[in-house]
Amino acid sequence: MRFRLTIPENPHPSLLVATYSLTLLLVVALTDTLTGFEYTFSLFYLLPIILSALLGRPILAYGTAIIAAGAWTASELLSGKIYAHHLVLLWNVLVREGFLLAFTFLLVWLVKSLRMLRVLSNFDSLTNLPNRRYFIEQADAMLALINRQHGVGCLAYIDLDNFKQINDSLGHQAGDEVLKLAAIAIRCSIRPYDIAGRLGGDEFAIFMAHVDPSVSDAALGKVRQVFERQMCAMQLPVQMSIGIDYIDNPDRKLAELLAAADARMYATKRAHKDPP
Numbered sequence: 001m002r003f004r005l006t007i008p009e010n011p012h013p014s015l016l017v018a019t020y021s022l023t024l025l026l027v028v029a030l031t032d033t034l035t036g037f038e039y040t041f042s043l044f045y046l047l048p049i050i051l052s053a054l055l056g057r058p059i060l061a062y063g064t065a066i067i068a069a070g071a072w073t074a075s076e077l078l079s080g081k082i083y084a085h086h087l088v089l090l091w092n093v094l095v096r097e098g099f100l101l102a103f104t105f106l107l108v109w110l111v112k113s114l115r116m117l118r119v120l121s122n123f124d125s126l127t128n129l130p131n132r133r134y135f136i137e138q139a140d141a142m143l144a145l146i147n148r149q150h151g152v153g154c155l156a157y158i159d160l161d162n163f164k165q166i167n168d169s170l171g172h173q174a175g176d177e178v179l180k181l182a183a184i185a186i187r188c189s190i191r192p193y194d195i196a197g198r199l200g201g202d203e204f205a206i207f208m209a210h211v212d213p214s215v216s217d218a219a220l221g222k223v224r225q226v227f228e229r230q231m232c233a234m235q236l237p238v239q240m241s242i243g244i245d246y247i248d249n250p251d252r253k254l255a256e257l258l259a260a261a262d263a264r265m266y267a268t269k270r271a272h273k274d275p276p
Contacts, residue, residue, distance in 0.1 A: 045072060045100065053107040061108055065100040072096050124198045126176055127183035135197025139207040140254045142195060146209055147250040153209040154216045154246045155254075157261035158182075158223075160202040161239040161272055178202075178231070178238055185227035190219055205258070213246055220244065241269040 045068040052061035073093050083089050122134035130138060139155070146153050160182060167175040179202065186196045186204060195207040206223075208216045224240045231238045243265025245257050 053111050058108045061104050065104040069097040069100050127198050130197040132199045138195045142209050150250050155257040155261050156206040157243045157265040158204040159241045162237050163202040181230050189222040241265050
């Protein structure tokens with residue numbers, strides 16, 4: 001069994017409230033049994049900072065660190081602690097503030113790095129679409145849900161005709177621009193919850209769940225129309241070949257859908273090259 005920590009990108013405010021409420025309940029429940037400096041330090045000072053950082057609130061984390069250092073000092077003063085010199089109090093405040101801010105900085109940096117690593121490992125850097133591995137992971141999960149609900153959907157396999165010609169004649173920079181425009185055409189033509197990805201090279205895929213063939217065909221037709229309109233404006237001879245396979249029974253596997261859509265895409269590509 002593997003445990004994976006998922007850090008939310010944009011946590012809902014209710015999640016923040018629930019998290020801090022749970023923290024407060026834990027503190028109340030453990031106060032009667034846990035004593036000692038280590039426990040109070042962890043619960044009252046470090047834990048709120050850690051939660052703020054993990055929930056993607058760096059400003060809140062830094063503010064919590066400042067408040068925690070002040071609360072630490074205030075608790076000592078209220079307990080009647082006597083200092084040998086007033087500068088000792090100032091020194092303690094500076095050291096505690098410095099430690100908590102440094103701890104917060106490192107934690108915020110770690111969370112940001114983990115999120116960046118997740119983006120780099122799951123998304124194509126050129127088109128900002130999910131890469132092949134992440135697309136398959138998402139589509140496989142969605143297909144399992146459709147199969148359980150006996151729902152409908154489709155998988156579309158997309159290839160760009162004459163793309164190699166653009167790379168060879170105009171260079172890879174022009175080819176990269178074509179790929180970006182293809183990704184834009186896909187994103188602006190499908191629903192927000194549809195899954196699109198770049199499989200590699202000039203090949204893309206779209207997985208559409210809970211959609212009738214007429215609706216999916218219209219959306220994919222819009223993808224082709226938007227893209228080819230851009231290519232026409234740039235005077236580039238690039239077209240889209242799209243192969244579609246529909247989910248018609250609850251026993252379909254993603255590999256089968258990809259293979260069938262790929263075969264139909266190549267049939268469309270041959271039709272473009274050899275029109276009747």
